[in-house]
Amino acid sequence: MAATQQTVDAVRDVEKYKYGWETNIESDMAPKGLSEDIVRFISAKKEEPEWMLDWRLKAYRLWLTQEDQEPDWAKLKYPKIDYQDSYYYASPNLGDAPKSLDEVDPKLLETYEKLGIPLREQEMLAGVAVDAVFDSVSVATTYKKKLNELGVIFCPMSEAIKEHPELVQKYLGSVVPYSDNFFATLNCAVFTDGSFVYIPKGLRCPMELSTYFRINEKNTGQFERTLIIADEGSYVSYLEGCTAPQRDENQLHAAVVELVVLDDAEIKYSTVQNWYPGDEDGKGGIYNFVTKRAACRGKNSKVMWTQVETGSAITWKYPSCILQGDNSSGEFYSVAITNNRQQADTGTKMIHLGKNTRSKIIAKGISAGRSNSTYRGLVRIQPKAEGARNFTQCDSLLIGNQCGAHTVPYIESRNPTAQTEHEATTSKISDEQMFYCQQRGMNPEEAISLIVNGFCKEVLQTLPMEFAVEAQKLVGISLEGSVG
Amino acid sequence: MSLIEIKDLHVSVDGKEILKGIDLNMDGGEIHAIMGPNGTGKSTLSYVLAGKDGYEITQGSVLFDGKNLLDMEADERARAGVFLAFQYPMEIPGVATATFLKTALNAKRREQGLDEIDAMDFLNLIKSKTKELEIPYEMIKRPLNVGFSGGEKKRAEVLQMSLLEPRFAILDETDSGLDIDALKVVSDGVNALRSPDRAFLIITHYQRLLSYIVPDHVHVLVGGRIVESGDKTLAELLEAEGYARFEESEAA
Numbered sequence: 001m002a003a004t005q006q007t008v009d010a011v012r013d014v015e016k017y018k019y020g021w022e023t024n025i026e027s028d029m030a031p032k033g034l035s036e037d038i039v040r041f042i043s044a045k046k047e048e049p050e051w052m053l054d055w056r057l058k059a060y061r062l063w064l065t066q067e068d069q070e071p072d073w074a075k076l077k078y079p080k081i082d083y084q085d086s087y088y089y090a091s092p093n094l095g096d097a098p099k100s101l102d103e104v105d106p107k108l109l110e111t112y113e114k115l116g117i118p119l120r121e122q123e124m125l126a127g128v129a130v131d132a133v134f135d136s137v138s139v140a141t142t143y144k145k146k147l148n149e150l151g152v153i154f155c156p157m158s159e160a161i162k163e164h165p166e167l168v169q170k171y172l173g174s175v176v177p178y179s180d181n182f183f184a185t186l187n188c189a190v191f192t193d194g195s196f197v198y199i200p201k202g203l204r205c206p207m208e209l210s211t212y213f214r215i216n217e218k219n220t221g222q223f224e225r226t227l228i229i230a231d232e233g234s235y236v237s238y239l240e241g242c243t244a245p246q247r248d249e250n251q252l253h254a255a256v257v258e259l260v261v262l263d264d265a266e267i268k269y270s271t272v273q274n275w276y277p278g279d280e281d282g283k284g285g286i287y288n289f290v291t292k293r294a295a296c297r298g299k300n301s302k303v304m305w306t307q308v309e310t311g312s313a314i315t316w317k318y319p320s321c322i323l324q325g326d327n328s329s330g331e332f333y334s335v336a337i338t339n340n341r342q343q344a345d346t347g348t349k350m351i352h353l354g355k356n357t358r359s360k361i362i363a364k365g366i367s368a369g370r371s372n373s374t375y376r377g378l379v380r381i382q383p384k385a386e387g388a389r390n391f392t393q394c395d396s397l398l399i400g401n402q403c404g405a406h407t408v409p410y411i412e413s414r415n416p417t418a419q420t421e422h423e424a425t426t427s428k429i430s431d432e433q434m435f436y437c438q439q440r441g442m443n444p445e446e447a448i449s450l451i452v453n454g455f456c457k458e459v460l461q462t463l464p465m466e467f468a469v470e471a472q473k474l475v476g477i478s479l480e481g482s483v484g
Numbered sequence: 485m486s487l488i489e490i491k492d493l494h495v496s497v498d499g500k501e502i503l504k505g506i507d508l509n510m511d512g513g514e515i516h517a518i519m520g521p522n523g524t525g526k527s528t529l530s531y532v533l534a535g536k537d538g539y540e541i542t543q544g545s546v547l548f549d550g551k552n553l554l555d556m557e558a559d560e561r562a563r564a565g566v567f568l569a570f571q572y573p574m575e576i577p578g579v580a581t582a583t584f585l586k587t588a589l590n591a592k593r594r595e596q597g598l599d600e601i602d603a604m605d606f607l608n609l610i611k612s613k614t615k616e617l618e619i620p621y622e623m624i625k626r627p628l629n630v631g632f633s634g635g636e637k638k639r640a641e642v643l644q645m646s647l648l649e650p651r652f653a654i655l656d657e658t659d660s661g662l663d664i665d666a667l668k669v670v671s672d673g674v675n676a677l678r679s680p681d682r683a684f685l686i687i688t689h690y691q692r693l694l695s696y697i698v699p700d701h702v703h704v705l706v707g708g709r710i711v712e713s714g715d716k717t718l719a720e721l722l723e724a725e726g727y728a729r730f731e732e733s734e735a736a
Contacts, residue, residue, distance in 0.1 A: 435536050436574035440584070440644065441562040441591035450587055454578030454627065 030089035036060060039189050042089050046158045046192075049165060059178040059188030070182050071316075074345035075374045075406060078287065078314050086252055088190045088223070147207075151200035154209055157225050160196035167198055171229055175258035175295045175322070183254040183289040183316075191225035191256070199234040199265075208464055210239040224255040230265035232298065237268040239467055251276075253312075254289045263298030263325065268306070270463050272471050275311035280369075280481070282341025285313025292319035296328035296357075305348065306333040306462045308471045310478035313342060318376065320349035323357035323385075333459040334363045335471075337452075337478045338371030338403070347377035347408075352385035352418070361392040364456050367403035368482035374406040381418040388418040396426040397455050399448065399482050449476030485550060487512045487683050488652055493544035495525075495532050502528045504708035505544070512651070513680040517694055517719060518687045520705035521727045526687045527571065529705070530656040533685075534568040535561045548652060563595040567650030569641040571657040575629040581640060582610060582624040585647055592648055613646050617673050634661030642673040653677070654685045659693035671696030691723035706730040 030041050039060045043053040070081070147154050153164060161168050178188040199205050230236055253275070259267050269292075278285025288311075294303040305319040321330025332348040350359035365373040379390045396405035411420050429451055437447035453460065453475050460471055486509040495503040502525045510516055520526050532539050533546065535558035546553040553561060576584060590600045601609075614621050619639050629637050638658055645653055655674070659667055674684070674697050686697060694702070694716065702718040703710045704727070711730050712718065 430574075431537065433574050433576065435534075435558060436570065437576070438557070438559040439534050439562050439568050439570075440588035440648070441559055441595070442587060443559050443591070446587065446591065447559075450579055450584065451576060454576055457578035 030087060032087050033084040034086070034088060034190065038088050042190060042192060045089060046161070048158075048161055051165075051169065052161055055173070055178065056189050059185050060190075062179055063182070063185040063189055066182055066185065074316055074376070075372065075408075076314055076316060076343050076345050078343075081252060081287065083186075083252075089192055147205075150203060150206070152203065152205055153196065153198040155196055157191070157194040157196045157227065160227075164196070164198070167229065168196070168227070171258070171260050172225075172227055173258075175260060175293050176256050176291050181291060184256050184291040187223045187225060187254050187256045187291070191223040194224035194226040194255070195228075196226070197228040197236065197238065199228075199230045199236045201231045202233040203231075204234065205236040208237045208239055210241070222251070222253045222255070224257075226255070226257040227260075228258070228267060228269070229260045230262060230267045230301075232262045233264045234262075235266045235268075237270070237464060239270050239272075239464060241272040241274070241467065241470070251286050252289070253286055255291070257290070257292040257319075259292075259294035259303060261294060261296045261298060261301040261303055261325075261328075264300045265298060266302040266304075267294065268304045268464075269294075269319070270467055271305075271307040271309075272463075272467055272474065273307065273309045273311050273315075274474055274478070276313075277311050277340065277342050277478075278313040280340045282313065285342070286311065287314045288312040288317065289314075290317040292317065294319075294321045294330065296321060296323050296325050296330060296354075299325040299327055299354075301325045301328045302330075304331040304333070304462070306459065307335070307346075308456075308460070308463070308467075308474065309334070309336040309344060309346060310474050312344075315342075315344040315346050317346045318348055320351070321359065322351045322353065323359065323388075324353045325357075326354040327356045327358075328354055329358040329360075331360045332363070333462045334375075335366070335456045335459045335475070336364070336373055336375075337366045337475065338368070338373045339479055339482050340369040340371060342369075342371040344372070345374040345376055347375045349378040350380070350390060352379075352381045352388040352390070355384070355386045355388075357385055357388045359388075359390045361390070361394075362458055363392075363394045364459055365394070365396045365405050366399065366452055366455065366479070367396070367405050368399035368479055370402045372404040372406070374408060376408045378410040379412070379420055380410075381413040381415050381420070383414045385415050386417050388415060390418075390420040392420070392422045394422075394424040395455070396424075397452065398426065398428045399452075399479065445476065445480055448479050448482060452476075452479060485547075486510055487549060488685075489545075489547040490533075491545045491547075493529075493532070493546060494542045495528060496540045496542050497528070497538065501542070502539075502708055503532070506705075506708075506710060508703065508710065510652075510683045510685065512683055513678075514701065515678070515684040515686060515697065515699045516701045516703065517699040518685065518703050518705050518710075519689070519691075519719060519722055521731065522689065524705050525708045526689075526705055527656055530568055530654045530685070530687055533652075533654060534558060534566060559591070562648075563592055565651035567645050567648055567653045569638075569645055569653065569655045569658050571660060573629045573632075573637045573641055575627070577627050577630055579628055580625055581628045582606075584628045585610065585624070585644060588644065589647055609647070613643055616676065617643055617646065618669050619643055635663065635666035638662055638666065638670050639673075642670050646673060646677060649677075649682075651681060652683050652685070654687065656687045657689065658686070659688055659690060667693065668696060691719045694719045704730055 030038055039056050043056055176184050178185055197209060228238060261267050275286040296303055303321050309315055319332060323330055330350050336344045336346050338344050347363060348361055361377060363375045365375055367373040375394045381388045394407050398405055405426055407424050409422055413420060433451060434447055437450060453472055456475060460468055463471055488510040490506050490508040493503055493506040518526055541554055586606055593601060610624060617639055658670060686699060699716055702714055702716060704712045
């Protein structure tokens with residue numbers, strides 16, 4: 001009987017988003033809508049220098065001319081976004097920035113506890129420095145001192161703009177320029193915060209850097225801006241993970257992440273994305289339009305993107321690599337899970353410019369319910385990319401018969417010495433596999449979770465330990481209710 | 485009351501009647517063998533008892549430990565102690581055998597109100613079980629059944645059975661695809677599990693397996709009915725004479 005009750009409870013839980021709550025910390029908000037005044041307001045709030053405001057305004061003015069040119073090539077359907085119906089700035093009402101966790105609002109700390117990020121414990125035990133973004137403003141940065149001693153800069157973007165203007169001016173927008181695309185341009189105009197990382201020459205960053213994002217204010221678009229620079233011969237592993245409270249309004253999220261990798265340097269960037277996906281009928285949920293790009297500028301430089309995308313109503317995201325340095329390499333490992341009415345159009349771009357550049361793409365898409373998942377990828381070999389190589393593998397797994405999986409690979413090779421390989425499979429979880437697992441005592445949801453985790457293993461095992469466990473659980477949670 | 489009571493069981497697939505009234509009682513400690521020619525409903529019986537979808541029970545009942553087995557989902561039956569060793573075990577790509585075993589074991593423990601098994605305890609348990617069954621320890625790190633030979637698959641089935649300690653184990657053509665050495669290892673594994681509170685139903689085409697796992701009762705299934713029952717000597721007789729005489733009477 002106990003187990004039956006457990007099952008009943010588990011089923012009931014499916015209807016509630018696991019992280020669906022809201023803290024009621026008053027926000028210091030800008031008025032609703034988007035205008036030049038709002039851009040100036042944000043810049044003023046952040047006490048930004050003139051050059052930063054100018055950049056924002058340049059982007060905003062460009063965006064105005066494109067307002068009706070939202071990209072429509074992705075296989076996504078959603079109502080037209082009213083950009084005037086959103087708030088563009090909100091910060092937790094904290095007064096002066098806290099100097100330690102003791103000064104942080106206990107309510108905030110409580111929220112982190114619920115999210116499973118006990119900062120104190122992390123600080124003491126895990127050795128992970130956390131730059132926690134709460135409603136667009138960073139409120140706590142741990143391990144900063146230790147990282148400082150090593151010459152690592154790990155701070156909120158707003159702080160970097162003030163404290164390290166020479167680095168920000170040199171690199172911000174150098175990978176994703178303000179004119180890059182509709183959403184990136186919007187981000188340039190109104191981004192509120194994000195993370196800035198600089199790893200000095202020759203340093204192998206001894207701890208994984210991690211940031212947790214959280215959207216909390218009603219109707220607050222989140223526009224993070226992240227910039228990571230790995231100087232010559234350095235290495236860093238960066239983790240990004242996020243959850244959001246439940247709500248009915250669609251929330252716009254348009255982040256930009258830029259990675260700069262110099263000679264012999266390496267960046268490993270891992271994401272677990274678990275934003276509110278909307279309810280079973282597709283009501284609510286986050287709209288996630290993200291531009292992530294890495295510039296492998298130096299010779300032998302390396303970037304590894306790993307993403308586990310289980311949340312959001314709409315995902316539009318193509319973490320890419322520009323392989324400019326000779327012998328540079330880019331890898332993209334992706335798991336995208338869609339359930340109910342979720343839609344994901346995600347993939348990568350590998351642009352081979354330098355000699356002997358290599359890229360590897362492993363994309364796993366899982367669709368359940370009435371969802372749609374699209375892999376969209378571009379492998380481009382430019383004329384000078386002598387000896388370039390690419391391997392792409394796209395696997396789709398379907399659960400049920402009302403979902404869709406689509407693969408849209410583009411391969412453009414302009415160098416005859418280049419080699420590209422593409423493999424793709426589409427499969428369904430068979431009734432026989434399900435019966436086999438159930439015959440061993442697993443309930444249908446456990447069985448699905450196990451089979452899907454097996455399907456994704458190649459990707460999940462590239463995640464750092466802390467994330468791998470969480471990701472495995474997420475795979476199960478996000479497919480709850482997809483059977484039976 | 486017997487551990488398993490099958491009464492007048494009629495089963496159809498796509499409107500075609502496959503089982504036409506099976507009656508069978510099994511007590512704990514007993515080994516029953518069901519023999520018969522191909523296409524006579526042997527595998528249907530094992531799937532129906534294990535709870536696979538796609539079979540329509542038109543008449544009859546099955547009680548397991550006094551409970552109506554046919555009302556339970558496949559996973560509930562498994563957790564209650566019904567185990568089916570598959571003729572063709574499924575491949576689960578990317579899932580290490582150890583992971584699969586642990587998930588199954590924990591599902592059962594949860595049902596019993598126990599905590600999940602401790603990682604070290606699990607490893608020790610697996611080590612001793614694989615040793616007993618002469619399974620190379622390396623095998624449990626490989627994805628379940630993926631690239632396993634016929635013999636390895638059947639050993640993996642017996643390993644699972646040994647770990648889950650069912651009260652009612654059904655072995656569906658476990659001898660198919662086994663060479664004589666593997667057959668012996670698998671049989672030893674099954675014999676080691678013989679116990680007064682556990683019943684086995686062994687489905688086989690050949691008598692061969694039954695020289696290693698000696699049954700208490702042998703039933704002949706032909707045309708969806710048990711046409712004769714006896715002790716182990718019936719199996720030997722069948723081996724010598726074949727099923728011809730039953731098939732003739734079925735046709736008549």
